[in-house]
Amino acid sequence: MSRRERRRANKxxxxxxxxxxxxxxxxxxxxxxxxxxxxIIAELRKVVWPTRNELIQYTTVVVTFVIVMMMLVYGVDxxxxxxxxxxxx
Numbered sequence: 654m655s656r657r658e659r660r661r662a663n664k665x666x667x668x669x670x671x672x673x674x675x676x677x678x679x680x681x682x683x684x685x686x687x688x689x690x691x692x693i694i695a696e697l698r699k700v701v702w703p704t705r706n707e708l709i710q711y712t713t714v715v716v717t718f719v720i721v722m723m724m725l726v727y728g729v730d731x732x733x734x735x736x737x738x739x740x741x742x
Contacts, residue, residue: 680688703711
């Protein structure tokens, strides 16, 4: 049986048409982009989105924390500047 005949028999039997096992046909750039965006949408559907009240609460906590940290850094910086002026004149 020749190679061509084996390939035809394999194809008729539902084989992969002579391609190497484990290899997939490379898809075009638009097909890959479409798959990518479909996967993004599927993942976003799994996300548990916060309610409006939770979002306001989380935002308030973050803004308050940032303001407290700014005041802390300002106080330490101000203290070190006064200390260095007192030591070095």
